[in-house]
Amino acid sequence: MTFNLEKDRFHEKCGVFGIIGRERDGAYAGLEAARMTFYGLWALQHRGQESSGIVSSDGRNLYRHAAQGLVATAYREEDLEQLPGHIAIGHNRYSTSGGPEDCYNQPYLDRKHGIAFAHNGTLPDTSKLEAFLKDHHVDMSNMNDSAMMVAAIGCYMDDGHDFITAVKTAWPLFIGAFSIVAMDKNRLLSFRDECGIRPLSIGTLDGGYVIASETCAFDTIGATFLRDVEPGELVIIDEHGLKSEQIKTPNPKLDMFELVYFARLDSLLLGKRVDTVRQDFGRQIAREFPIKADVVVPVPDSAVPAAIGYSQESGIPFEMALIKNRYIHRTFIRPTPELRERDLKMKLNTVPELLKGKCVVVIDDSIVRGTTVRHLVSMIFEAGAKEVHMFISSPPVRYPDFYGINTPHQDELIAAYMTVPEIRDHIGATSLHFLSFEGMIKATGLPADSFNNSCFDGNYPISIGKRAKEVKQLGPGQKLPLSAFVPTEYATSKTR
Numbered sequence: 436m437t438f439n440l441e442k443d444r445f446h447e448k449c450g451v452f453g454i455i456g457r458e459r460d461g462a463y464a465g466l467e468a469a470r471m472t473f474y475g476l477w478a479l480q481h482r483g484q485e486s487s488g489i490v491s492s493d494g495r496n497l498y499r500h501a502a503q504g505l506v507a508t509a510y511r512e513e514d515l516e517q518l519p520g521h522i523a524i525g526h527n528r529y530s531t532s533g534g535p536e537d538c539y540n541q542p543y544l545d546r547k548h549g550i551a552f553a554h555n556g557t558l559p560d561t562s563k564l565e566a567f568l569k570d571h572h573v574d575m576s577n578m579n580d581s582a583m584m585v586a587a588i589g590c591y592m593d594d595g596h597d598f599i600t601a602v603k604t605a606w607p608l609f610i611g612a613f614s615i616v617a618m619d620k621n622r623l624l625s626f627r628d629e630c631g632i633r634p635l636s637i638g639t640l641d642g643g644y645v646i647a648s649e650t651c652a653f654d655t656i657g658a659t660f661l662r663d664v665e666p667g668e669l670v671i672i673d674e675h676g677l678k679s680e681q682i683k684t685p686n687p688k689l690d691m692f693e694l695v696y697f698a699r700l701d702s703l704l705l706g707k708r709v710d711t712v713r714q715d716f717g718r719q720i721a722r723e724f725p726i727k728a729d730v731v732v733p734v735p736d737s738a739v740p741a742a743i744g745y746s747q748e749s750g751i752p753f754e755m756a757l758i759k760n761r762y763i764h765r766t767f768i769r770p771t772p773e774l775r776e777r778d779l780k781m782k783l784n785t786v787p788e789l790l791k792g793k794c795v796v797v798i799d800d801s802i803v804r805g806t807t808v809r810h811l812v813s814m815i816f817e818a819g820a821k822e823v824h825m826f827i828s829s830p831p832v833r834y835p836d837f838y839g840i841n842t843p844h845q846d847e848l849i850a851a852y853m854t855v856p857e858i859r860d861h862i863g864a865t866s867l868h869f870l871s872f873e874g875m876i877k878a879t880g881l882p883a884d885s886f887n888n889s890c891f892d893g894n895y896p897i898s899i900g901k902r903a904k905e906v907k908q909l910g911p912g913q914k915l916p917l918s919a920f921v922p923t924e925y926a927t928s929k930t931r
């Protein structure tokens with residue numbers, strides 16, 4: 436199997452956090468901004484586990500620490516002590532196969548211009564940015580999309596603009612998904628693409644302000660949720676308080692995959708608790724596909740709420756018959772199917788007594804490449820189940836993501852090159868059902884056009900530029916031919 440390192444280097448899904456302390460007695464009180472950021476990043480750990488970094492300011496200097504690994508291991512007490520001041524931004528990175536050399540670059544710290552910058556999202560097509568930077572003789576050899584954004588802002592600052600005007604002037608070059616926290620020595624900035632594809636919210640704490648990818652980070656540090664950063668909005672916070680400018684006309688389209696899989700259950704997205712929406716996904720599938728079964732089992736942790744909803748709606752008892760090893764992190768990003776399969780064996784195990792001789796409904800949140808589900812079905816049969824009915828609490832993922840979620844190329848998506856009955860046979864399940872698109876939308880309680888549903892329907896709300904060539908629109912029942920990306924095992928589908 437080949438893997439396109441160049442393209443995958445640009446895929447990132449990350450967590451960002453920013454905080455600014457309030458003014459007290461004429462001076463900004465140190466709110467231990469870096470320590471708060473550390474806790475905030477810890478709450479956002481699920482958005483990125485490869486590396487973590489913080490930049491802080493005491494109004495005089497900018498300080499930075501970044502290291503590989505989880506938040507718990509990336510910072511020692513001495514590191515936090517070296518990050519003084521009342522303003523800080525932080526970033527958890529989820530790189531794919533970009534390699535360790537990419538791991539420590541966020542938040543970017545541009546010492547020349549005295550600015551720092553952390554980005555969640557992806558710009559699928561950077562040709563406009565690249566042309567601009569080329570004209571300005573910037574060496575782009577080691578730059579990804581986020582680095583190019585910082586460089587463009589720096590170019591405008593070289594032309595004499597201050598930070599805020601430079602951001603506004605560079606904005607038209609930024610085509611894609613971006614939820615950003617940025618800072619200079621005295622200000623915290625935050626801005627979001629016109630669709631608001633990746634989440635970004637504002638909270639208050641002790642008279643100061645906090646910005647985070649998800650509201651769960653506010654709860655962790657005791658902050659109060661205020662509102663979302665609006666799509667297309669630039670928020671500037673300094674000693675005078677919060678100012679807002681609507682830079683682009685909003686066209687709100689939060690990524691549906693945040694609700695399906697990515698966001699934490701206790702976060703609020705578009706005013707909805709993620710847990711509630713996922714339970715409703717489960718209720719909806721139970722209505723769409725009523726069957727007789729002995730037990731409902733979630734694939735932990737992401738499908739637990741959907742399985743609870745399914746169980747409540749159907750009356751079929753819920754059991755935790757699959758056990759997750761909590762000390763293994765997300766397995767999705769391994770570059771080969773063999774490695775992903777080995778990871779899965781370490782990650783999940785069965786409780787045979789709950790499965791033996793039973794007709795089992797298994798709920799998972801999504802099928803992407805199909806590796807996880809295939810392995811799971813065989814594990815559950817091996818544990819003695821009589822029938823395994825797979826229910827997926829989202830529709831088939833038939834289109835790649837270009838906005839920072841890191842789903843693979845279209846020809847690696849199993850639902851792009853196999854029909855549902857073919858997937859069922861390939862994974863060896865007794866039956867396989869996906870939540871309908873309409874059912875998914877209904878469960879959110881919001882109109883379909885409030886979301887970026889591109890993974891499911893192939894409609895990309897922000898131009899993906901020349902990368903549109905990588906996508907084939909598929910009619911109902913239509914599929915892609917098997918490609919070089921697909922491991923040979925799929926070509927000779929071994930069914931049970």
Ligand code: AMP
Pocket residue numbers: 696737765767768799800801802803804805806807808840841842
């Ligand atoms: P697979 O079908 O084997 O490629 O993996 C699908 C599983 O990975 C799903 O059950 C999800 O829990 C999880 N998943 C879905 N999307 C992502 C993603 N973008 N990053 C990491 N894990 C994901």
